[in-house]
Amino acid sequence: MPSPPAELTTRAETTEAERSCVADENAWTHPPSFICPPGADSSGSSSSSSETPTPARPSSSAAPIMRTIASVGSMLESLQSSKATVAPVASLKLYDGLGSDQVREITVDRLKWAFFSLGLRAGVASTLFVLLVGFVIAGSETASVEAIAALYYPLFRAMLLLSYFGILFGVLLFAWKRCGIDYTAILGVDGGRTNVHAVVRASTSLMGLNFSAFVLYWLALLRIVPHAHAWPASALLLTLAYLLWPFDHMAEWSDAAQRADCARCVGRVLLAGLVPTTFASSFVADILTSMPKLFIDLLQTSCIYLSGEALRSGDWDPQRRAFERGLSVCTGDTPAYRHAFALFSVLPFVLRALQCGRQLRDATAAGSPEWRRHALNIAKYAASLTVQVLSLIASPETPSSGRSLWLAASCVSSLFAFLWDVLVDWGLGPQPVRRAVRYAIGEPVYRGAANSGAAFWLRPVRALPTLWYFVGICVDLVARLTWAVYISPHQRVVQANVTLLLGAIELSRRASWGLFRLEWEQIRRKSVEVHADDARRQPLLPGARRGPSTTHDLISAALSQNIRSMTTRASAGGMHVK
Numbered sequence: 001m002p003s004p005p006a007e008l009t010t011r012a013e014t015t016e017a018e019r020s021c022v023a024d025e026n027a028w029t030h031p032p033s034f035i036c037p038p039g040a041d042s043s044g045s046s047s048s049s050s051e052t053p054t055p056a057r058p059s060s061s062a063a064p065i066m067r068t069i070a071s072v073g074s075m076l077e078s079l080q081s082s083k084a085t086v087a088p089v090a091s092l093k094l095y096d097g098l099g100s101d102q103v104r105e106i107t108v109d110r111l112k113w114a115f116f117s118l119g120l121r122a123g124v125a126s127t128l129f130v131l132l133v134g135f136v137i138a139g140s141e142t143a144s145v146e147a148i149a150a151l152y153y154p155l156f157r158a159m160l161l162l163s164y165f166g167i168l169f170g171v172l173l174f175a176w177k178r179c180g181i182d183y184t185a186i187l188g189v190d191g192g193r194t195n196v197h198a199v200v201r202a203s204t205s206l207m208g209l210n211f212s213a214f215v216l217y218w219l220a221l222l223r224i225v226p227h228a229h230a231w232p233a234s235a236l237l238l239t240l241a242y243l244l245w246p247f248d249h250m251a252e253w254s255d256a257a258q259r260a261d262c263a264r265c266v267g268r269v270l271l272a273g274l275v276p277t278t279f280a281s282s283f284v285a286d287i288l289t290s291m292p293k294l295f296i297d298l299l300q301t302s303c304i305y306l307s308g309e310a311l312r313s314g315d316w317d318p319q320r321r322a323f324e325r326g327l328s329v330c331t332g333d334t335p336a337y338r339h340a341f342a343l344f345s346v347l348p349f350v351l352r353a354l355q356c357g358r359q360l361r362d363a364t365a366a367g368s369p370e371w372r373r374h375a376l377n378i379a380k381y382a383a384s385l386t387v388q389v390l391s392l393i394a395s396p397e398t399p400s401s402g403r404s405l406w407l408a409a410s411c412v413s414s415l416f417a418f419l420w421d422v423l424v425d426w427g428l429g430p431q432p433v434r435r436a437v438r439y440a441i442g443e444p445v446y447r448g449a450a451n452s453g454a455a456f457w458l459r460p461v462r463a464l465p466t467l468w469y470f471v472g473i474c475v476d477l478v479a480r481l482t483w484a485v486y487i488s489p490h491q492r493v494v495q496a497n498v499t500l501l502l503g504a505i506e507l508s509r510r511a512s513w514g515l516f517r518l519e520w521e522q523i524r525r526k527s528v529e530v531h532a533d534d535a536r537r538q539p540l541l542p543g544a545r546r547g548p549s550t551t552h553d554l555i556s557a558a559l560s561q562n563i564r565s566m567t568t569r570a571s572a573g574g575m576h577v578k
Contacts, residue, residue: 118200125207152232158297159210161503166203168511169458170196185282272356288348290510292487295344303330345489346388369442385411391488410484418480427520431456472512479509542577
């Protein structure tokens with residue numbers, strides 16, 4: 001365990017016995033369930049210099065009563081003595097950065113409250129989001145929901161889904177840290193500037209802001225509060241001001257630097273094909289493919305405000321169930337908007353395909369067999385683009401054969417994406433299938449003994465509980481069933497207001513995907529290092545083959561060492577006990 005800073009190594013009020021009680025490198029995720037009194041050893045025993053006088057022997061008839069009274073008195077005196085020597089929780093201190101670069105001395109109370117407040121904020125914000133989704137779906141026939149869907153639904157949908165995924169990403173950061181997945185090394189980020197505390201607090205604040213604006217707008221449509229058009233505009237301006245503010249909202253966690261890092265990574269994604277593709281940029285681009293509606297929503301929101309149509313629409317007319325003046329510029333009847341709508345609809349998948357094309361070119365130039373992986377990945381995104389294009393060219397007059405073609409393309413694309421998630425991005429699946437897939441995509445295949453049980457159906461080296469993998473596979477399969485509907489711009493399977501629910505399902509699936517994606521990437525990188533090091537130390541004779549210990553045991557040992565080092569790192573919530 002790393003040593004604390006020299007200037008913080010002396011503290012008179014904390015004894016060695018107190019520190020031995022909570023000297024656990026994982027105490028930030030497993031808080032101590034007991035507090036040792038000063039002067040007590042680690043086993044919990046305590047000493048006392050005073051002795052209770054022995055009472056005189058009573059008569060035989062009163063002996064049972066006197067013995068009971070003496071026993072109760074002894075217990076009370078013992079409890080009083082213990083109460084006087086127990087140190088309050090606030091006096092026990094430890095070293096923790098709470099996600100910042102600077103490790104400092106904090107109390108156990110503050111550490112517990114920090115994580116309790118994170119859970120409380122995330123729970124309340126998620127509950128508000130679920131209530132809002134339920135309201136939009138259940139109230140699809142009411143005038144207020146029709147008003148939202150007619151003009152401001154894209155605005156609210158974009159900001160609410162962004163806030164929701166921010167909460168999910170904060171949970172991902174915590175899960176990666178808790179399970180020993182070194183996301184700072186894999187994503188190439190600064191652990192002190194990418195932490196759960198700042199991400200969750202910012203996301204929950206934005207969720208509360210947009211939920212409040214939604215409620216006020218709904219009340220304005222019911223003529224309970226004035227200025228219906230002001231509330232969506234206020235939500236948009238305040239959200240942009242919060243995200244673009246160049247200074248820290250939470251200086252303790254350098255959140256301005258975190259937002260700048262995120263903006264730079266998104267900018268790198270927008271330059272796909274022109275700059276080399278890193279794992280972090282491909283990870284962000286994959287997330288954006290789960291938000292195709294975000295690009296459309298940003299387009300329509302920008303259009304209605306820049307063209308002034310939001311201000312010219314007038315009030316909501318409950319008799320006609322429409323605004324006084326409808327949209328004339330930001331509709332499909334305008335050629336410029338129609339072309340921009342088609343471009344923004346397919347943009348996330350085009351960017352990801354361009355990244356794969358750049359990786360294909362670089363791998364081919366380097367003579368790497370992994371060019372096959374990138375070529376197949378391009379085919380996967382081409383299947384997704386086919387679904388979107390068929391949806392864009394569809395119309396109410398499209399014959400049933402055209403709709404059947406879209407349905408067939410959706411089934412093929414969804415199945416392709418699901419199998420890619422499980423077999424390639426997560427490295428899971430039956431042992432013969434895993435080896436065949438890795439050979440097909442150009443990855444090295446390490447032969448070993450046949451496995452059984454979870455090692456056969458999943459993989460031998462796993463950093464997460466076995467049940468999580470089966471749950472993740474089921475979640476991915478179920479969510480992929482609605483994925484084609486969600487990414488299709490002109491789908492007519494569900495009403496427009498239901499896409500908020502489909503977006504929440506897809507973002508939840510993407511968060512689950514991210515957990516296993518980084519776990520497999522860490523194992524894959526570690527296996528390459530282990531096998532390369534093992535080959536240097538123990539060169540094989542021609543025709544010889546390594547045993548399973550060099551295939552699985554060495555990787556597991558290296559991964560365990562990595563997890564141990566992660567739990568002692570003072571970044572993103574790591575803790576050191578004084």
